[in-house]
Amino acid sequence: MSDLHNPLSGRVALVTGAAGGLGFAVARGLAAAGATVVLHGRDPARLAAAAATLAADGCRTDSLVADLADEAATAAAVARLVAAHGRVDILVNNAGARDRRPLAELDRAAVRRLLEVNLVAPLDLARLVAPHMPAGGRIINITSIAGPIARAGDAAYTASKGGLAALTRALAAELGPAGITVNAVAPGYFASEANRAMVDDPAVAAHLARRTALGRWGAPAEIEGAVTFLASLAAAYVTGQVIAVDGGYLAHF
Structure with missing residues (x-):
């Protein structure tokens, strides 16, 4: 039976792209629920700062440095993680890249780079990770509302996130017999450092006031609940789903 106050106690969670932004918020939520969280990133200094912040709150963390675009480096990182912790109970695929450009400016190399990080x-x-994930394991992909809807100048990113939503369903079917659930969370407009220029633009705030049911940006902490739920026992019979956390953007017109 899980601890009501620490429903993820004893679990080991890997969160990619966890040095800042939504990835850090996700890691903080999982750690607050009792998990030992392995923070992944490419910058050792930023990872150390993120880990120190969580440790100050009494959270159990570890760090994993790797470039996910490098196949050998990714495999070596997972091997180090398994050697250190013995297993992975929760995988949150949060790391992603963005390349906002008109279609005419996107060459194959640019599209491949984006797909390599966001989908492959x-x-x-x-x-x-799946061979080291016991029954009851959880894989949670961070997709985007840019999967089911689109805007001009973002074709490669939209394709990658739409593909990740489809991959979520495919992995749910494949890994279900092993007792592993696979779901996704699709964020809308969040006021993270990656979106700083947009957050500072009054025109974007005015757009969200009209376009979302809640009329505002999301705060990074507001992503935590959906991911923690999907990682918990409460979501044991939920798989192959995409939960939009978007202030009602997809449902509102």
């Missing part, structure tokens, strides 16, 4: 790396991590 999550598939590869699931493949590498």
